[in-house]
Amino acid sequence: MDKENKKELGLGKSAALPERAGIPEEYKWRLEDIYPTQEKWEEEFSALKARLPELAEFRGTLARSTARVKELFKLRDELSITLEKLFVYANMRSHEDTADSKRQGPANRISALSVEFAAASSYVTPELLSMPKERLEEFSKAPELSEYSFGLRELLRRREHVLSEAEEMIIARAGDMAGAAENAFSMLTNADMAFPAIKDEKGKRVEMSEERAVAYLRSRRRAVRKAAFESLYSPFCAMKNTLGATFDGMLKGAKFYAACRKYASPLAEALDADDIPLSVYDNLIDTIEKNLAPMYRYMELRRRALRVRELQMFDLYVPLVADPFKDIAWSDAKKMMFRFLAPLGEEYVAQTRRGLAEGWVDVFPNRGKRSGAYSWGSYATHPYIFMNYTNNLNDVMTLVHEMGHSMHSYYSHKSQPYATAGYCIFTAEVASTTNEVLFLSGLLAETKERRRRLYLLNRRLENIRTTVYRQTMFAAFEREAHERAAKGGDTTPEGLKELWYALNRKYYGGGVVINEQLKMEWARIPHFYTPFYVYQYSTGFSAATALARGILERGEPAAKKYLSFLTKGGSDHPIELLKGAGVDMSTPAPVEAVVREFEETLDEMEALI
Incomplete structure (x- = not known):
């Protein structure tokens, strides 16, 4: 971070984190590109909720013609694109300041609406698969459904593993039970576990969490590393039977779903x-x-x-070797990224420059801001990058990593119709890495x-x-x-x-x-x-x-x-x-x-x- 910005933001080593309002606009992402005001979000939320019943009008009619299927798919895409946009905006707003309860309400409401949307459109796949195989193959080859061809072929490929509508409903309703093992594991390890305190490099007693213990494993003092290691694993060893039970629940759940889906x-x-x-x-x-x-x-x-x-x-x-890369200003981080991504070509680097200049990135930490980093956005928006930049090489590489995801989304959304714009984890990690x-x-x-x-x-x-x-x-x-x-x-x-x-x-x-x-x-x-x-x-x-x-x-x-x-x-x-x-x-x-x-x-x- 540039020295004048360090001073302005109060991000010196001993300074408290600034309030969100104290961060200059040039270092904040521009969520106004999605909705200029919260009122506009509310308007589109209400409009989308009112339109969900339109999906039911197609139920039982998909076998009639390719035109009917296309009409439904276009409607579903339109509603889904709006849903994604609402979802992304509400959640990213909440991540700016997690202590602000007013920001959490919209995020909770759009999550609930997502469940309603899934329920309203849940009949589509079973209805398509209830058709004779030849009819579905005909749809997959129809020119008017070309942008949906890959998805229809995937339905055909996985046809034997999709159950009847009634069976799919049972599987869906079993989801809460199947997630019990993971929920128990999460609550145990994130909320209930206590990690013994250790003494740091200066002999000061410090409280431990899993994240802190992992950080202390990088200590230059071996005694501190050993203490952190023992603190980290102490509660896991003490709770081995409970953790074994949650793990066994996961194994049984995976076995159940695989068997059900043949x-x-x-x-x-x-x-x-x-x-x-x-x-x-x-x-x-x-x-x-x-x-x-x-x-x-x-x-x-x-x-x-x-x-x-x-x-x-x-x-x-x-x-x-101790980290020799210290105090890398944000301006220098950007220059480093542009320089070392040059092998990808002028157009790629130029777009990363535009993205950084046009509000893609939320840069610095502020009081209440969620930890970590990610790349997000929706088909209807440009990509966004969430960061907590603190002037070190790790954070520079985080920017580079997340920009890889964002540029993947940028190119994919620019080139593909909505039906095929999304990519899976298998390829997502390639772009960032x-x-x-x-x-x-x-x-x-x-x-x-x-x-x-x-x-x-x-x-x-x-x-x-x-x-x-x-x-x-x-x-x-x-x-x-x-x-x-x-x-x-x-x-x-x-x-x-x-x-x-x-x-x-x-x-x-x-x-x-x-x-x-x-x-x-x-x-x-x-x-x-x-x-x-x-x-x-x-x-x-x-x-x-x-x-x-x-x-x-x-x-x-x-x-x-x-x-x-x-x-x-x-x-x-x-x-x-x-x-x-x-x-x-x-x-x-x-x-x-x-x-x-x-x-x-x-x-x-x-x-x-």
């Missing part, structure tokens, strides 16, 4: 949503597990760099000073360790846990602890001490309550690394293919979309490429340390 397994159900072959999941795990030797080398390098006799699990997150990889590669290319270079090399190694190796280990754990649940295997807390121990021993090697407390780490991973989600972090990072390397090596031709991919939204299955961009995730090649990058980075770091 899938061979929960894994098959999860991958089928985007037509991802099972081989992609298995190839990821097999390829990484054949390439664990570089990880063992990195662990030995980390042990030597930290000058410890034995590397403990609480030693894995501390940077090997490609930006990150390009940024870090560019920063490394211009960094010659040894300590700065070591810091960046270590950061790249950690990115790959935590996003590819670690998330793949998570994927292997999920696969085995769900297989045990299906076959009556050991899914008790003790059984899962031993499985987690075995996987950590395999992935990190014999040179790392696997602490007893770490055996409960599986119990603190919230993503496991969305089965078979985490593997997409590994595949996304692998695809992004391959794409970024291609752009840097081959220049404009590779960049053009990548930008074309960004325009495709959800118009095809993600594997096919990525093939068009130049990477084939149905083969081990992209995962092997990221392993090579890990090895090459490790080679240089070993030479410099």
Whole structure:
């Protein structure tokens, strides 16, 4: 942040956070681009609510003609676009100041209206699937329904897994019960758990939360890291039976839904949503597990760099080099992003400049502002980026990451009709991570000073360790846990602890001490309550690394293919979309490429340390 802005916003190290009203407009997003006033939001909310009954007029008539189907789809799109716009505005307003209760009301009301909309349109899919297969195929090939063709073909592809209207209603109503395990896990870990206090680097006693404990695992003082580790896992070990019960509830819920929808397994159900072959999941795990030797080398390098006799699990997150990138002004952060995203072309960079100048980003923290960062928006709006920028390299890379998502949305919404503008997680993480990889590669290319270079090399190694190796280990754990649940295997807390121990021993090697407390780490991973989600972090990072390397090596031709991919939204299955961009995730090649990058980075770091 520029010095004058630091002073103006009161964001010095010891200063209190400013009120929202004290943030200059140039650092706030422009939600007025969506609705100029809250009154305009209220008007459109009321108008949308009044129109929901229009959906019922089409019930029982869809088989008549393609014209009738198109009329319904257009109506549903129109209402859905408005609903999204209302939803985004209300929630982003509430995130500006979570302490302002007046902002929460609209967010709650639009959530309730979303449920009403879903109920009003819930008959559409069952009614379409009740038609003879030949009739639905005819609709999928009709020129007047061309923008809906992919969605109709998807209905046909997944036809055997969609139940009758009555059965679908039962499944929907079971949703609250199925979510009980995750809700219990969330309340237990977020509200009820108490983490023992520790002493910080200055010997001061500090209260702990899960987030604080994780932050202290990066401490330069080993005793503090050890204390934070023990504090973090203490309540999870104490509550292993309760956590085991919530995890078992999730396993049983996943098994129930897969069986109801006639899938061979929960894994098959999860991958089928985007037509991802099972081989992609298995190839990821097999390829990484054949390439664990570089990880063992990195662990030995980390042990030597930290000058410890034995590397403990609480030693894995501390940077090997202190962060030399301090006090990066917002103006400099933007310049860095523009410079290092230049390989994507002048038009891409020019649009990011326009976005930042035209109110896409909410930059600085203020009192009551929600924590974290995200990219959001709707089909009817430009993208928005929510940040809490605090002048460090992490925040610069957060901007770069979220801009990747925003530019994906920008190109997709600009090029695709509403029906195919949305993209799935499998491809979403590619767009954001490609930006990150390009940024870090560019920063490394211009960094010659040894300590700065070591810091960046270590950061790249950690990115790959935590996003590819670690998330793949998570994927292997999920696969085995769900297989045990299906076959009556050991899914008790003790059984899962031993499985987690075995996987950590395999992935990190014999040179790392696997602490007893770490055996409960599986119990603190919230993503496991969305089965078979985490593997997409590994595949996304692998695809992004391959794409970024291609752009840097081959220049404009590779960049053009990548930008074309960004325009495709959800118009095809993600594997096919990525093939068009130049990477084939149905083969081990992209995962092997990221392993090579890990090895090459490790080679240089070993030479410099």
